[in-house]
Every structure is written in C-alpha cells, then in structure tokens.
C-alpha cells in the first residue's frame with residue numbers, strides 16, 4: 001500500500017482544516033444549507049433519513065491494520081459501533097453527529113485516510129481488482145495507476161463540479177475483476193505488438209437508471225498518456241454533459257447522444273493538444289509510487305502445505321470453507337482469504353468495531369498487516385501462508401466471518417436501502433435477510449453453486465442489481481415497497497439482467513427466489529452449468545412462466 | 559464602485575457591465591455579453607476605453623478566438639457554483655488560445671471556490687453579495703500544494719518533485 005510523504009500528508013491535513021471551517025461557518029449560519037450541501041458531499045457527508053452518513057475513502061480498497069483499527073475507533077467513538085463496507089470499496093458510518101465530522105476527519109488523517117470526493121459530482125474513489133498484486137494473471141499492479149489517478153483527481157480544480165458523479169476503474173489483469181465495462185471510464189491494461197504497456201479505454205458504461213455497457217474509444221493508450229487522456233475526456237464531459245436533468249447527466253448519456261464515434265473524435269482532438277504536455281506521466285513518478293508501496297516480504301514456502309493437506313482431509317467444514325473462501329495466490333505456499341461479511345442475520349457488509357479490531361489483529365498475526373475490501377462487500381486477507389489457514393479459519397469462525405458462502409447465493413450484495421438511505425424506494429436489508437434465511441442449508445447452497453444475487457433499494461443501483469445473476473430492485477408502488485426481479489446479469493463479461501415480469505411484494509421475494517432456483521435446477525445440464533448460463537441458454541420464459549402463470553402469487557399490476 | 563479581487567489584492571473595478579452601445583456611450587471601460595459583442599463587433603472594437611466580453615456558463619470561448627487580443631477582460635459567469643463549465647472555459651482561454659488579459663469570475667463566487675478558480679486561470683473575482691471580498695481572499699490559500707497541472711503551475715507535482 002502507498003505511504004504518504006510529507007506533501008500528501010499536508011494536503012490531507014489542509015483538507016481537514018478547510019472542512020472544519022466550512023462546518024463551523026454552516027453551523028453559525030454564514031454558509032447556507034444550499035452552499036454547504038455540495039461542499040459537504042465532496043467530503044462524503046450526506047444528511048440521511050435518521051442522521052448524517054459519512055463515507056470514508058478506502059483508496060482502491062486497500063487498508064493497513066493500523067487504518068482498520070482507526071476505522072474501528074471511529075465506529076466506537078463517533079457512531080454506534082458499526083461500519084458498513086460498500087460495493088465501491090469504501091466504508092460508511094450511519095450515525096456520526098455533524099459537528100463531530102471534522103474531528104473524525106482529523107483522526108483519519110493521522111493514519112493517511114480521508115473522505116475526499118467520496119460523494120458529489122466529482123471524480124470519485126478509483127476502484128480496482130480486489131486481488132491486485134496477488135492474482136496470477138496480472139500484467140501490472142493496477143494500484144500504482146490507481147494511486148497516480150487518486151493524486152490526479154484529488155482536488156482537480158477543473159473537474160470538481162461536473163454534471164454528475166464520475167467513477168473510474170482500473171484493471172491490471174487479463175480477467176476483468178474491476179467491472180471496467182460499467183464505469184464512466186474503465187481502463188483495462190493491455191500491450192501493443194511491441195510489448196509496450198497501455199490501457200484499453202472504455203467510456204460511458206454504468207448502471208443506475210439507464211444501465212449501459214461502455215464503449216472502447218481507444219484500443220491502446222500508452223501508459224504515460226493516461227492522465228492527459230483522462231483530462232481530455234473529462235473536459236469534453238464537463239463542457240458538454242447535460243446539466244438540466246440529473247437523470248441524463250452521466251457521461252454515458254453524452255456518449256450515446258453524440259454517438260461513440262463523435263465523442264471519441266472530440267476527445268482525440270482535445271487530447272492532441274494535451275498529449276506530451278506537462279501532465280504526461282514521467283517514469284520516475286511511477287517508480288516513486290512503486291517505491292512507496294509497502295510490499296509483503298514473502299517467505300520461500302513449499303507449494304504444497306502439509307498442514308493444509310492434513311486439515312483438508314480431516315475437517316469437512318474447513319474443507320468447505322477452503323473451497324469457497326480461499327483463493328489461489330501467485331506466490332507459492334500462500335493464499336488469499338475472503339472473510340464473509342454475509343452471515344445470515346446481519347446486514348450485508350456490516351462489521352462491528354470489535355470485529356474490525358479483530359480482523360486487523362489477524363492481518364498482523366497471519367498476514368503482512370494488509371486488508372482489502374472487495375466489491376462484494378467482504379474483507380480479504382490477501383497474503384496468508386497456507387500453513388496458517390486452519391488456525392485462521394478457527395479465529396474467523398469465532399468472529400462470525402467464516403461463512404463458506406463466497407460466490408454462492410447467500411453472499412448477497414445489498415445497498416443500505418430504506419433502513420438508512422433517504423433515496424430508497426424500498427428496504428434491501430430485510431429482503432437479503434429473508435433470502436439468507438430461506439437458503440440457510442449449506443448443502444443446498446452448494447448444490448445451487450455459483451450465483452451472484454444483488455439488491456438495490458432504488459434505481460441508483462448502489463447494489464449493482466443489473467449485473468447480478470439475480471437482481472432485485474426496490475420500486476415504489478402506490479407508496480408500497482415492491483421488488484422488480486431481473487435475471488441473467490453478469491459482472492464479467494458485463495451483461496445487464498432482464499426483467500422477468502411485474503414486481504412482487506417483500507413477502508413474496510423468498511418464494512420467487514425459490515421458484516427461480518427450482519427452474520434452474522430442473523433445466524441445468526449437470527452441476528457445472530451455472531444459473532446464469534442456464535438463463536443464457538433457455539431464456540426468460542421458463543422462469544417467468546413458473547412465477548407468473550401459476551395461480552398462487554398475487555402480483556400488483558405491471 | 560464595486561470591489562474586485564485582482565490577483566490577490568482588492569481594487570476598485572473600473573469596468574461597468576452594459577447591454578448595448580447606447581448604455582456604453584459615456585463609460586470608459588465596459589463589459590458586454592457575448593451576443594451583444596458579436597452582433598456589433600466592429601463598433602465595439604472601434605470604441606476608445608477598455609473592452610471586456612461576458613460569457614455565460616455554456617458559451618464557447620472559441621467564438622472569441624480571433625478577437626482576444628483586443629479584449630482586456632473575459633468575464634465568465636457561474637450561475638451557480640456547482641455549474642463547473644466555467645473552469646474549463648478559463649483553462650481553454652489560457653492554455654489553448656493563450657489569452658493573457660484578465661479572466662474574471664462573476665456570479666456565484668465565494669471563498670470556497672476561489673482556490674479552484676485561481677488554479678484554472680482566473681485572476682480576477684467579483685465576489686457574490688452574501689460573501690465579502692476579504693473573506694473570499696482567504697480561500698486562495700486553502701491548500702499549499704496541488705497534485706495536478708494547472709494554469710498557475712503547469713508542471714504537476716510529480717515533475718516538481720524531480721526538480
């Protein structure tokens with residue numbers, strides 16, 4: 001992970017002072033509500049249903065144990081002892097008192113953290129593969145470029161007041177684990193014929209109200225040009241993106257209305273002038289960032305651990321957990337461990353202060369003091385010696401983070417929804433819990449196999465429901481909470497799910513899930529055909545028919 | 559006279575914003591909206607006294623490209639500070655058209671946006687009524703360092719770190 005130097009630290013400290021002044025001026029009435037709103041949003045501070053909500057940045061999802069201890073401290077001191085990890089690799093606190101937020105930011109700054117640009121119409125936290133640096137299929141470590149982009153986007157003077165929020169994802173591996181096709185800009189590493197490194201530039205993807213898969217506007221952008229190219233794209237967007245209707249203000253709408261060809265042409269024209277200018281990345285800077293990244297000092301271990309082998313033979317629950325929650329590592333003798341924040345009965349992505357402290361301690365004890373936040377709202381200990389897996393498993397079980405459900409139906413992604421979020425049409429968390437309760441049998445879960453189930457409480461799609469194999473979207477029907485079900489979505493390759501029919505009530509959701517699963521199990525050709533593959537092969541009809549053509553279900557109109 | 563922040567000092571503004579040639583008749587220094595300027599370009603350029611053009615947030619600076627050498631001021635309006643188009647307009651004026659005169663921020667201009675404005679090439683600021691120029695001046699020093707290339711410092715931090 002990147003270590004701040006004196007300048008990085010000073011900038012964050014100055015931000016704390018700035019926000020303290022803004023908060024004070026708001027509280028004394030010098031800044032109006034309307035002035036303060038955009039200013040506080042650029043610091044991740046929302047005024048929510050019950051209280052403010054503060055979103056803290058976890059740049060590209062990487063935390064040190066010291067930082068995680070600080071997140072626990074903040075949960076304990078300023079909140080109700082809880083934090084909520086989001087699908088964008090950040091953490092949210094749901095109860096911080098407004099007047100204490102400057103103190104929270106000051107505490108965060110002591111561990112090189114902040115809440116800069118975690119909301120608002122600006123460039124947000126850049127996200128990446130949560131297995132960056134440990135994945136075997138990696139061409140580059142995307143975190144070096146994420147840090148470069150983090151610095152470029154931090155207080156970018158020209159792009160602080162864009163038409164709408166702006167999200168960039170970087171993927172450094174062959175497989176896309178950063179969802180680059182559904183971001184405002186996706187950068188996917190590639191090489192040219194001569195073996196030079198560059199990025200494929202994808203623009204205008206996104207979920208939300210109008211889900212769109214992005215378009216490639218440049219097949220190969222040499223790495224040194226990445227910032228000037230971003231400047232060119234953002235400038236075209238800042239000048240021409242719609243500002244009259246916030247539902248049409250994302251870059252995807254601009255790309256669509258101009259046509260991708262025209263958009264690309266405008267970007268290339270703008271870029272022609274910026275190219276090779278002062279913002280061109282110098283190799284020394286990439287080397288400097290790399291040098292400030294703390295890298296684990298791996299031991300030379302045998303590729304096969306005898307301890308692990310023995311435990312796998314002896315202990316069935318451990319074997320199950322190992323199968324689901326442990327990932328291969330590029331270094332021999334190591335593994336990456338996913339901590340499931342999705343046990344039945346707790347809101348997906350929630351962790352208590354006690355749990356955060358415990359995970360930080362485990363990262364120190366068994367790893368190299370590093371923790372990742374995944375897009376699926378789980379935590380990852382990226383560098384664990386295989387010998388330590390049995391002991392770590394026991395510790396995680398104790399903490400409630402060893403549910404062996406990674407990749408399975410109950411590893412539900414859910415936004416905070418109506419329990420917390422003022423934009424919600426419907427609640428997400430109780431729906432997730434009801435589904436987890438319905439599918440509580442592990443054997444059944446394993447039989448069903450790989451399945452992504454994503455829930456959003458409204459069109460804003462924070463739960464990424466469009467790319468869930470099953471997606472659930474909260475809708476408002478005459479003041480009542482209903483849920484629209486989509487199937488066949490997928491994150492990689494990016495595919496948008498299709499609506500199966502009229503929305504259903506909250507009580508009906510678990511039944512509908514069961515029916516979907518029944519149809520899947522009847523239709524599949526053997527255990528390796530996943531739910532999403534069956535939808536792809538047989539289409540919506542068998543699923544739709546089971547749910548809507550049988551008399552037991554009462555659905556609202558359309 | 560209206561107080562203007564010029565660079566980082568407070569001065570009296572010699573310019574008056576007018577809507578027509580008639581209004582400008584007895585005034586030395588005037589600023590006129592882009593459409594008014596374009597409609598009677600020759601007359602405006604023939605006047606004695608200094609001339610400025612006022613751009614709305616959505617106006618394209620390119621329209622002025624040929625005339626910039628005759629303009630003392632380009633004023634860019636921020637109808638609301640959350641409309642950030644003017645930042646790009648100012649950068650284009652400075653970096654693409656190499657305009658050296660005064661680029662003035664008008665409209666919803668106050669302390670908390672001053673730093674960004676200055677970095678994008680604005681060097682004059684008419685502060686809105688609900689803030690004071692003295693207070694707004696404090697905003698120029700919000701940060702002591704910046705990462706990116708800007709009009710104020712074209713070399714980004716990573717180049718300056720090498721120097």
Ligand code: SF4
Pocket residue numbers: 415416417418421422423424425456457458459460461462463
């Ligand atoms: S999807 Fe809607 S309800 Fe859920 S967190 Fe986002 S805005 Fe709130």
